[in-house]
Amino acid sequence: MQKTKLILCFSRYWFVAIILVLSFVGIFDHDLWTADEPRVAEIGREFFDEGVSLAVPQLNGEAFMEKPPLYFWCVALSYKIFGAPSASAARIPSVLFGLGTLIFTYLLAGKMYDRKTAEWSCMVLALSAEFFYIHHKSLVDTSLVFFVTGTVYWLYLSLTADTEKKDRYYRLCYIFATGAFFAKGFIGLAFPVLLFACWILWRRDWQEIRRARLRVGLIIVGSCISLWFWFLWKEGSWEYISTFLIHNNFQRIIPGVGSEYSGGHVKPFYFYLFKFWRAFAPWSILVPAVFFYACRKGFQDKNRLFLCLWFVSGLLMLSLAGTKRTIYIVPLIPAISILTGSWLNDVESRLINGRFARVSQWFILCVCGVLVLALAGVVFKSALYKTVPFVLLMPVVTIGYVFAFRSFVNNRVIKLCGLPVIISLIYILSVLVFVPYINKTNSFRPFCGRLGEIVAAKESTLYAFQPEETTRAVVPFYTGRKLIPVYDLEAAKSLPRENNVLMLVLDKHKDMRNFNSLKTLFPDVILSEVVGKRRNFKLLSN
Template sequence: MLLCVASVVTLAYLGHLPLLDPDEPVYAETAREMLQFQDFISPRIYGEFWYDKPPMYYWLVAVAFKIWGIGEFAARLPSALLAIGGSVVVYLSGRELFTERAGLLAGLVLTTSLEYFYLGKAAVTDITLTFFLTLALLAYLHNRYDLLFIGAALAVVTKGPIGIIFCAAIIGLHVIVTKNWAVFKSMKILRGTMLFLMIALPWYVLMYQYHGMAFIETFLGFHNVARFLKPEHPSGTLWYYYVPVLIVGFFPWTAFMLQACKAALRQRSADWNRLVFLVIWAVTVFVFFSMAQTKLVSYILPMYPPLALLVGWYFDKAWSEKQFSMLKWSAAMLTVVAVILEAGLFYLANTMPELYVPGMVAATVLIAANAFVWWFSLRQDFRSVFTVNVVAMLFFSIYLVVQLLPAIAPAYSMKSFVEDFNQHYDGHSQVYIAKFYRPGFMFYSGMPGNELMDDDAVKTLLVKDEAAFFIVKAQTYKNLPAQLQNDIIVLTASEDKALLYRKRQNLM
């Protein structure tokens, strides 16, 4: 059952949407250039070395491209398969730690939580990191220490030092809380460290040999340390940033989340040690990224597997002990979160005409699901309450990809815009493109273009006497002085993007 639900949620219509800016085209293009240059050590983008991330996801996508061809489906397939794998790992762990039913419930909770299934259909690194961290940390909980070090090493090859930082911090805090110092002896740390280094270190050594301090300063200095200490985005200064992200991202299981954590900490059975570890895991990820100055919605994904296990355990326990009051409390919490989502859908439907019908349908489904949850909660039917949530999210996951996202995809993808560009491009003039659009433009056109850092750069280039094409934000064009607007031709405008052409004035 779990495999069926997980496969439908993640694999259905996987290549239906174009790659969405700005992140998906970056990973897809870098993997494509790995194949183009036959260099699987040094990632590149626009033909230049790229030190943003370690190579794991690029490797996986490159393999998918080789087998299925270059396209949206292959770019997202590694994330989808690892998302399914993560759900299976959570199920197997929950079954061994608690009960068969608790494991199944946990796997379904993870599969159908809003952010997990969305990122499972995206060509980004977050699911890959989450999978390897989950493998490592659950291996610790099951006393399978070789697997712990292997998982941690693969996490480091996926996204850098964060892979080992989380493992060390979470396990260390758990040992302190439980006072189980003897576990360090059982872990055979020296042997495990050697295993970890054999897997994690080679790529870093080779990159240093090839690129020297440029790699160290850019990858470790900027993309890890600087991003933690300084905000890359304005939202990075908001300490509460991840509170609404978690509430909406873990929907519809947010309603059970706090109750599950509270019950876990109060538990006095043999499960307490395991439950505390899961709570520490989730809290550590949340606090770490809340402290970091650079924040993105996807960063807290590694806390979803432990939350899923906690909710699976709690729901199973309440079901077995017939704690009917839990159902009503959860239904009330679900109503609050559902109202927030429905308000968002109504807002989008009223501000974006293309979203009106799909937005209304999605909101109606959430309202109906919430009504059924209340009905079955009052009837004290645990199985039906859980089933309604799973079925509703199964429908929503497919509807999101088939109806909701296609309506707004032109605003967040360069695919259709590149088709318009190809109809106008003369084949030899310079092309200048805003930084945000450049990865998608490169992936779909095969042309790197010249990067425009800001609006001032656009103004400077427009006064030059050369024929050139410009791909900029529509607002950038509107902000240009009237004289410059008169000297250029707007070839096409789509959503928030504009294609401009500047003719050469002084012809010889």
């Protein structure tokens, strides 16, 4: 009897242990990497500077109005809890937001289907390439995904609950929608609003608009946003508000207006049609079979309809937006993860048994086999085969894949305790082997340490010629000294010459154009170092 209970407990909670290991692996073993991590970590650190308002994020002492402050508050709180700013502490909020997203995905899939589907959905999401990536970086988008998924969860309960429970669920939906705004701006509100509108239009349930009590939602969301805007106006007048609203929201989102946006990432309409397959890898192999099954069954099922509307409406909105990045599609991945998890559960339960399903399973199993071989090949090519993680885990991955392949041959279905475990081990092995190796070349900390020692010894002000965001983030973060930006050659010529002037220069081009334009003014090269593949830093002096 006791043995049966232990087996039942293991069968129910084994995936929790895997998800926890996946969430925390690689969090504590490397420094800040480009492009977004240094910026986020430094903004969180600068909240501790004297005179800095919690309402106005700052980077290198200047207002940073690209994002609302919620995630930066979380980073600052993490620093407070762990005692000091560090790369690891900066990533902890992403880990927690990622786990929260997985919990809401599990709850939503469980409400829609059953516990086994919820487990499948959770594993699919946790092992999706782009979700795994942002889950392990200090990125604002992790908070956006969490609050969007939470908002959608409460929205689903609101739409499907009895009348007497709707008010409570809608209020929770509005609270999480407020969090979605403070995570990344109006785009956080756009996902659930568009989903709600598509649901009403498809089902023609006009009475649901009245039951939603949108006035209450406007009061909850609008009052919080208005309060933040009031603090922005108090700190920087209309300039801060207009920078956030116009430049960093409307010009990025609204089609046509994005052409005036100078922040980059302007991509064509079809951008996500190609990037989605990498973002949802390796499960994107199954997507054609998943949607074929969904279309064949039709959309009379409210759960299937809700998930498809969430994914398709969001994808269309992002495709029409002025700026695009692969990371922007992650708030839609929980929807396609639940659809895929439902399909995989039906396959495992033999409710789906067609040729298309079998070929899709064969394909993803073979691709995972190729990944195991490729991983081993890259490890041997990089001379990392003597590392402890590779020696210990590679035999486990190989044997596990053989057993998973044999199980599929015998049963003709992929099992929850088979392929997902192998993919998890591949992820864990890759992170443990390659991240410390890559950190040796991608870390800014050694260079910034030497830079800080030189500046402290000379007791000089540190200037930077046309510094990019990453430079304005990593140098203050690792040295504790803010840069004074110099944006053109005339400004560099006008600097005081009586004392030693230290000028930091970054060149990303082979012609070294920035260095060549300044070498007559600052002939002495005190420090020169290459970080990554193409960041050539030089510290110059007159």
